[in-house]
């Protein structure tokens with residue numbers, strides 16, 4: 001598998017073996033990005049175990065270096081970050097290139113934008129299409145100047161931070177942990193209290209890590225599903241140890257592969273079970289999946305469990321919009337599971353999928369069409385009419401620089417009558433570099 005920015009790498013998968021064995025997927029991408037960022041903003045040394053060494057996270061590490069951190073890799077997954085502390089960032093000498101990474105770029109806009117330096121952000125063709133207004137709007141309220149931006153508030157864009165960042169109270173316009181986190185990270189370099197109000201709770205890794213590094217954060221409920229998060233600005237963050245739990249969004253691929261491949265019985269070790277990340281498991285259990293949570297324990301401040309997953313007869317369900325934040329990255333792979341379920345699965349309210357690495361609603365629908373799966377898009381709902389046997393075949397699925405589209409359809413091909421090809425597997429490097437070897441270890445037939 002080539003580097004994420006090399007030439008397109010076609011990959012295909014075919015059915016054959018049942019999946020068996022025991023694997024551990026890499027560290028969580030959200031926590032890995034944040035480990036580098038909090039390391040940069042701390043005084044002293046942060047030691048990280050289990051860092052995801054995917055392209056997205058490596059870009060964030062590079063950006064943290066450009067802003068003054070000293071970062072060393074001691075062994076696979078074991079990294080050290082010597083920080084400069086809040087207020088101590090230096091102006092980068094060149095453009096910060098975030099590649100494919102929405103999380104890295106958006107969180108770092110909050111970090112760098114809140115410092116009196118000028119910083120330019122850029123990325124690949126996918127990142128250049130993604131909306132950044134959602135981050136720029138609150139940052140402008142905090143006193144940040146948008147020196148330049150590509151049309152429609154996109155990268156490449158340049159920010160200049162104010163002498164003193166203003167604290168704000170801000171209700172996020174979309175259920176997005178990236179918006180919330182960018183504001184809270186900017187609030188770190190502001191003298192007052194910064195409050196983010198979310199109508200629906202999103203992943204809380206930033207809040208947890210703020211506390212872990214010594215900041216004071218108050219979280220109060222807001223309505224039935226929301227939260228108000230208040231940060232006291234200008235704390236002294238102290239470097240600390242982080243053990244990165246494994247990524248449930250990566251575990252989702254072998255998990256669904258085992259559910260749809262007859263005869264399969266696998267164990268995925270130590271998967272993070274943060275309740276704001278387990279919407280896919282909730283949904284699959286409702287569909288009749290055999291997933292056992294074994295040996296629950298604490299790792300690095302998060303509950304983790306070993307998941308035993310067996311081939312299962314799935315049934316279609318309705319997935320309410322309110323569950324979307326807890327499984328936002330898992331809809332492509334859920335659509336694959338739904339293709340093999342008896343009956344109809346209706347996934348409601350997926351507008352945020354349109355602004356990911358690709359328009360995931362459109363990309364999933366196009367892939368399902370190639371594989372002969374009946375489906376519809378109604379407004380922001382994706383409806384999949386499943387069947388216990390799925391044809392597969394068709395032309396190579398267009399992945400549009402989107403790792404999750406690539407991995408989802410490679411998983412599908414493990415259980416279809418005809419093989420499935422994707423036009424480019426290179427982007428898998430952004431979040432799950434060991435995807436193909438791990439799947440092969442379980443017995444999957446994947447060719448690149």
Ligand SMILES: O=C(O)C1=C[C@@H](OP(=O)(O)O)[C@@H](O)[C@H](O)C1
Pocket residue numbers: 029030031103175176177178179181203328329352
């Ligand atoms: O904060 C994070 O680490 C992430 C938040 C989500 O994005 P949004 O905030 O855009 O929903 C998710 O899709 C992304 O993979 C990681």
Ligand SMILES: C=C(OP(=O)(O)O)C(=O)O
Pocket residue numbers: 100101102103104329356357404431
């Ligand atoms: C949406 C994703 O990531 P990001 O926004 O960081 O590019 C993802 O990994 O599915």
